[in-house]
Amino acid sequence: MRRKNRLLVETAIGLSVTLGLVGAILFAFVPPTTNGAHAHQLSTRAQKAAMPLRPGETVIATGMKAPYTPKSRNTALDDYRCFIVDPGITQDSFLTGVKFAPGNLKNVHHIILFQLDAAMVAGAQAKDATEKGPGWQCFGGPGVATTAQGSAASLVGAPWLAAWAPGGDEHIVPDGLGVPITAGAQMIMQVHYNLRAGKTPDVSKLELRTMPATANLKPLSTRLLVSSVEIPCQPGEVGPLCDRTAAVNDVAKRFGQESRLFAEGLQLICGTQAANGGPGTTSTCDWPVMQSGVIYAAAPHMHQLGSAMKITLNPGTAREQTVLDVPLYDFDRQSAQWLANPVKVAPGDRFRITCSWRPELRKMLPIFKGTEPRYVVWGEGTTDEMCLGVLSVGRN
Numbered sequence: 001m002r003r004k005n006r007l008l009v010e011t012a013i014g015l016s017v018t019l020g021l022v023g024a025i026l027f028a029f030v031p032p033t034t035n036g037a038h039a040h041q042l043s044t045r046a047q048k049a050a051m052p053l054r055p056g057e058t059v060i061a062t063g064m065k066a067p068y069t070p071k072s073r074n075t076a077l078d079d080y081r082c083f084i085v086d087p088g089i090t091q092d093s094f095l096t097g098v099k100f101a102p103g104n105l106k107n108v109h110h111i112i113l114f115q116l117d118a119a120m121v122a123g124a125q126a127k128d129a130t131e132k133g134p135g136w137q138c139f140g141g142p143g144v145a146t147t148a149q150g151s152a153a154s155l156v157g158a159p160w161l162a163a164w165a166p167g168g169d170e171h172i173v174p175d176g177l178g179v180p181i182t183a184g185a186q187m188i189m190q191v192h193y194n195l196r197a198g199k200t201p202d203v204s205k206l207e208l209r210t211m212p213a214t215a216n217l218k219p220l221s222t223r224l225l226v227s228s229v230e231i232p233c234q235p236g237e238v239g240p241l242c243d244r245t246a247a248v249n250d251v252a253k254r255f256g257q258e259s260r261l262f263a264e265g266l267q268l269i270c271g272t273q274a275a276n277g278g279p280g281t282t283s284t285c286d287w288p289v290m291q292s293g294v295i296y297a298a299a300p301h302m303h304q305l306g307s308a309m310k311i312t313l314n315p316g317t318a319r320e321q322t323v324l325d326v327p328l329y330d331f332d333r334q335s336a337q338w339l340a341n342p343v344k345v346a347p348g349d350r351f352r353i354t355c356s357w358r359p360e361l362r363k364m365l366p367i368f369k370g371t372e373p374r375y376v377v378w379g380e381g382t383t384d385e386m387c388l389g390v391l392s393v394g395r396n
């Protein structure tokens with residue numbers, strides 16, 4: 001690829017990821033799973049008992065103000081809706097915990113909480129006013145600028161605050177760490193509704209733990225690592241969507257042209273790397289470390305076909321380290337794992353993310369009932385796929 005094109009694509013991907021084009025996620029800080037079963041049912045486990053408040057910590061209850069009934073668009077069985085959440089932050093603070101309370105577990109598939117700087121609130125409110133009912137449709141990212149740096153933001157420093165996916169309990173940041181939030185900041189809550197279980201109303205809520213800026217915590221931010229998804233139809237499968245172009249067109253029809261750009265961009269960046277074996281059930285992508293820091297936690301996100309994910313630092317060198325190793329991925333337990341030994345990173349280092357899928361599950365899982373065979377690419381739908389690692393990084 002010509003250098004200029006590559007830069008354009010990388011910029012587009014950086015932006016898209018920064019804006020959260022990534023779709024579903026997981027900051028569900030529960031202990032690493034010991035159950036490798038592919039349970040594909042929403043978890044009904046009881047929430048853990050709440051951890052007592054730490055010195056200086058207060059709790060703010062916030063969330064959607066009114067019920068929203070999800071709708072489908074262009075035959076998509078997924079709806080992504082963004083809601084402005086105003087926690088009433090009047091002083092510079094740190095976010096030290098988030099507890100999501102999805103209102104309707106039948107159709108809430110994931111929630112991402114994005115930072116919305118004070119200066120960007122009016123823009124988000126204007127967007128909210130363009131659509132009837134609470135919030136606005138937002139496949140991919142929030143669809144509005146959320147920080148002043150906005151378009152200049154890269155993969156590093158993506159303005160995610162937290163996320164919930166099945167299996168998620170309260171997310172409590174360890175002592176001494178916190179996500180900075182400034183006075184007047186609000187938040188955007190992106191909720192992914194899967195409509196296969198029907199279109200019933202939802203009111204999702206959340207509780208935030210905060211500490212004042214004077215707590216002098218080490219700032220935490222989120223870095224996202226992605227890889228391409230290029231899973232051809234299995235032997236014996238035939239159908240119009242087994243054609244890659246048709247499959248990408250189908251994703252673009254359901255979720256918009258940004259999704260096309262994302263699938264094609266990842267293919268251009270990751271698919272051309274030597275470590276990536278091309279289309280198949282495993283995908284690998286290398287990304288440079290742009291800023292020094294310490295990785296405290298890592299979480300995997302794929303969809304229903306995901307079977308394993310690994311994230312390493314400096315692969316194939318004497319300095320190789322494993323950051324995350326999930327040999328038996330379970331969609332319903334996408335918990336982030338706090339690393340027993342936090343990993344230091346610096347410019348010059350390189351991350352590698354590797355995802356594996358079991359496309360034969362398409363024939364076995366009830367969620368795929370009635371779907372056509374297809375070449376699976378990156379997409380926001382529950383029956384599309386992703387390869388996304390979410391790192392929680394502290395700045396030095």
Ligand SMILES: [Cu+2]
Pocket residue numbers: 022023024025301302303380385386
């Ligand atoms: Cu996803």
